[in-house]
Amino acid sequence: MDQKIIIAVDGYSSCGKSTIARALAKKLGYLYIDSGAMYRAVALYFLRNDVPFQVEERDLQAIEQALSQIHIEFRFNEAIGQQETFLNDENVEEEIRQMFVANHVSKVSTISEVRRFLVKQQQKKGEGKGIVMDGRDIGTVVFPQAELKLFMTADPVIRAERRLAELQGKGMNSTLEEVLHNLQERDRIDSTRADSPLKKADDAVVIDNTHLSPEEQFNLALNYAHQRISLNSNSAD
Numbered sequence: 001m002d003q004k005i006i007i008a009v010d011g012y013s014s015c016g017k018s019t020i021a022r023a024l025a026k027k028l029g030y031l032y033i034d035s036g037a038m039y040r041a042v043a044l045y046f047l048r049n050d051v052p053f054q055v056e057e058r059d060l061q062a063i064e065q066a067l068s069q070i071h072i073e074f075r076f077n078e079a080i081g082q083q084e085t086f087l088n089d090e091n092v093e094e095e096i097r098q099m100f101v102a103n104h105v106s107k108v109s110t111i112s113e114v115r116r117f118l119v120k121q122q123q124k125k126g127e128g129k130g131i132v133m134d135g136r137d138i139g140t141v142v143f144p145q146a147e148l149k150l151f152m153t154a155d156p157v158i159r160a161e162r163r164l165a166e167l168q169g170k171g172m173n174s175t176l177e178e179v180l181h182n183l184q185e186r187d188r189i190d191s192t193r194a195d196s197p198l199k200k201a202d203d204a205v206v207i208d209n210t211h212l213s214p215e216e217q218f219n220l221a222l223n224y225a226h227q228r229i230s231l232n233s234n235s236a237d
Helices: 019-026 035-048 058-065 099-109 112-125 138-142 157-169 176-192 214-236
Strands: 006-011 031-032 074-075 082-087 132-137 146-154 205-208
Touching: 006 019, 006 138, 019 132, 019 146, 019 214, 031 035, 031 082, 031 112, 031 138, 035 058, 035 082, 035 099, 058 112, 058 157, 058 214, 082 112, 082 214, 099 176, 112 132, 112 138, 132 138, 138 205, 146 157, 157 176, 205 214
Parallel strands: 006 132, 006 146, 031 132, 146 205
Antiparallel strands: 074 082
């Protein structure tokens, strides 16, 4: 019997991390956790409740109080065949994908109190293994012991074009310039923050999907997963 593993998927904004992580989880029968959605949900709560999180006005006491009021969970929607994000029992899946949330999520994620709050929850979800989680620091901070670490990257313009198509497909208005600026700013903030910056784990496998089709990158990632699962099962025998 195969021994379940933890698969960490990290990388830059709009590199298809969620798509590949969700597909791997479905194929392997693993639990999928979108860590980015958790940070987006916190950002949404802060924005809705006027929590002072901007650097120039940051109030750590107010932030910690707000975090104590936040409950995030994922529920599988059979009708659409995927899980959705719930914030305090409200389905916020669509709202957290809006640009007004995307423009603030990296700033929220630089706050150490927020990171500790969410990392603790994320680690608890992975205690039984059999999990695929994507984000910025999954292989370096959340699950440094993960058996398989993937690091996704792609040309910034290609990433912006893909993200724009996704937004337009959901009826959201934006321009390529706006999306590209948002991605580059998020990458800059995520890569330079003091607490758990975005970086490739030393033992991560890099997948540059600039010129890969969704099927090609999925098959590549799945092959890596099967190799690690087999290796893990053999070492457990």
